[in-house]
Amino acid sequence: MSPRGDRPMVPRADFKSYYGRPIVRPAPWTHDVAAYLFTGGLAAGSALLAAGGQVTRRPRMRRAGRVAALGALAASGYFLVADLGRPDRFHHMLRVAKPTSPMSMGTWALSAFGVAAGAAAVSEAAPLLPSRFVRRVAPPVGAAAGLGAAAVAPVVATYTAVLLANTATPSWHAAYPELPFVFAGSALASGAGIGLIADPAPPARRMAVLGAALELYGARRIETTKGLLSEPFTTGQAAKLLRAGRALTAAGVAGAVLGRRSRVVSALSGLSLLAASALTRFGIFDGGMASARDPRYTVVPQRSRLAAKIDNRQNGETSGG
Template identity: 85%
Template sequence: MVPKAQFRSYYGRPIVRPAPWTHDIAAYLFTGGLAAGSSLLAAGGQLTRRPKLRRAGRVTALGALAASGYFLVADLGRPERFHHMLRVAKPTSPMSMGTWILTAFGAAAGAAAVAEAASLVPSRLVRRVLPPIGAAAGLGAAVVAPALATYTAVLLSDTATPSWHVAYPELPFVFAGSALASGAGIGLIADPAPPTRRMAVLGAALELYGAHRIETTKGLLSEPYATGRAGKLLKAGRTLTAAGVVGAVLGRRSRVVSALSGLSLLTASAMTRFGIYEGGMASARDPKYTVLPQRERLTEPADGQ
């Protein structure tokens, strides 16, 4: 009897080429989600007449957007490459759509932040004209925010990277929840109002649900998310998310506890994004995550007969 062959690739080399991205993209995933979540926080503060939430959300959204632009351009290598992507609009390309989403969101979030600064200008005309423009721009940014928060999930899962591709149903939940949780984190620091706590609970629930599905239902392809650097980051992110939600709910009478809960949610969001990034890159570097799942899929029809 010939023993069953053990898996190995050609000289142990990867079969799928890892994405040519650096950790700038992982940081971009976080800051983009923070910008989206903060704009939703600002819109909520605007609609419920909570100026502290509105102001904190608008300022954070603009700051996170500026950071996103820096990280994206740093990865692209040359600033004009971003401009060149605006020459076409290709609905089947997540990167093309993401460029337009980021541009539309940036225009709205920037206008809202400028209008927020109008309160510091002594001119009556400025104070009369800019706030209505800021209100419309703030709501416009909130409309685009869900697309900004989730398009990066589509971008990752549209690649051939095994552990990203297989998680396409859950990644949007993880990224949307992470964006909401990070926005709520800013709100808990600025003004821990009841809507902010509800936003934190909803965001954490979506994030933890999606991450749990990715880490437990993908067979061998869940392994990169549970081991190595990715496993440590995601585990720490889950712990901090849970701690942040508990603090937000139980510490409603303490500004210190609420602020610490907000910092916990912000840190957890960053760790989750970096963990997802690391898990996908690890699955591309190891050829077994490409070949073994393919072999399993080939044997599934025979097993069912």
């Protein structure tokens, strides 16, 4: 109603597209991809944890990190192949290296990481083997492989963020500056969770604090600075997952900092950080998919950008004249 009580003659826009279809085609991904995002980050974070244990001479932390990195990498490969449909599709992506393609670069990084992480994890079993030569050679090979995996781990942790932001999915695309922070922080926090369970030493606690800070900073920016495109992350299923992840992250960090003398508290903190990392990845995934399904998240930002361009052009002509 207008101030004078008149009824508007034009109905309110409802942002429907032809035949009721979304304007942007949602990515044909299932939650296998969300699980792939989590396990890939966990593998990268665990490799960094293992390198920290190696450098600070903490064998339990090193061993736990290497084994967790290999296990998470295997799970990540399973979920990736489940999404691709056939294992040979992953192999086919290695036929070419395309620097402008996040998927191509990610495939190569994941392959290099897998070789290094696998060698580092296998070296942990060398002392159990009967061969004296293998027992002598395995530690230096494992040390080099562990550091190599840690060097590639930041790329493995964040390339999936670039991959999501490189799609036409509105809310993922808008969040391209913050998604790498969220994914890097989530990877560090999940790796720290493994450390808090296996060997709650100071490196794991510092890693937990750093990871949580990066993750919470990036997620907060995504939820508050993208205007309408923040909405899919603050409503619906995505909002529930992200809120739960945020609460578990805070609980995990609090336990890591305050529960230094309790192995039980440290282990519970580690489990909280692992669960928080998974919930955060699933929340980001669900929020992006929701933004692709609703035409409003495509139409309104496009109209706003077009109006801004017209205003800037008119202002430029006015000032030039």
